[in-house]
Amino acid sequence: MSMPEKNSAQDLLAIIGQEDVVLGFQVLGFKTFTAKEPGDFTIALEEAVRQRAAVCLVQDDIYNAAEELIKNYQSLPLPIFIPFSKSEKTDLLDNLVKEIRLRATGAF
Secondary structure, three states: OOOOOOOOHHHHEEEEEOHHHHHHHHHOOOEEEEOOOHHHHHHHHHHHHHOOOOEEEEEHHHHHHOHHHHHHHOOOOOOEEEEEOOOOOOHHHHHHHHHHHHHHHOOO
């Protein structure tokens, strides 16, 4: 009888973004997927879901371009999508947190 597999943080986290952005994560051993345009994001997203990523960090401009595709997965418990900016603070993450809080509690 074999022991069940344990997932490490690197196995549960997928980073999707432009090549220069994901390269540092790749060096650290995380799953990374390069996406330059929405078509690339579709392929990257399907692969991240297939590999059972629990959290997908998605570069904000790609997140914005593929928001409808992401909504198709939001009814599933996993993965959770978190946008990030490669260079500056963005309101996108703040707005996402507010939306999740509103759905969970009914208030901001």
